[in-house]
Amino acid sequence: GDSVTQMEGPVTLSEEAFLTINCTYTATGYPSLFWYVQYPGEGLQLLLKATKADDKGSNKGFEATYRKETTSFHLEKGSVQVSDSAVYFCALSGTYNFNKFYFGSGTKLNVKP
């Protein structure tokens, strides 16, 4: 079945460092891929998405490219800020049932001043 695997955390970085959070997926067909962010005490909110191969999603300085050949959707940011400290979830929606969403286990990011 469909699934998402993302790197375990926590990830601790200094402000202005480069961020990569790895995400790989298993799916039949052509799923849509998402990154969600959860700030402390809040629900998840969409950070970015990509709906087909080679698409690049971007928002707030974060980027991720849908790589079908490597079944990956790694999250990157060139210069993190303290305000980026949160838990990041990779997710996909099923090709044949696009109302089914599958989440990774989440990666906690701590950014120190």
Next chain:
Amino acid sequence: TAGITQAPTSQILAAGRSMTLRCTQDMRHNAMYWYRQDLGLGLRLIHYSNTAGTTGKGEVPDGYSVSRANTDDFPLTLASAVPSQTSVYFCASSDRAGTGELFFGEGSRLTVL
């Protein structure tokens, strides 16, 4: 814009008691979901509903029931709570005809003693 409203925000419950977590959305989304979030396990789907009048089982449905009498409301009921149901519960919705993005509530923290 309210989006998704969950209640209660937090609850402590004795084992064996019943409990209903409420979820209301004002976006007229067709699909609604209940997830539980546990440390290290990410989000796991409990039940979902593709449209009013229909429901389906997710990954971890045992011990939970849902109903979808109308588009806006999607309550989650624990008939006889057990300590393993201690978790943070998130309600979400999505527009099947739109972007596929999930919109989340703020969560309900439930502790079963």
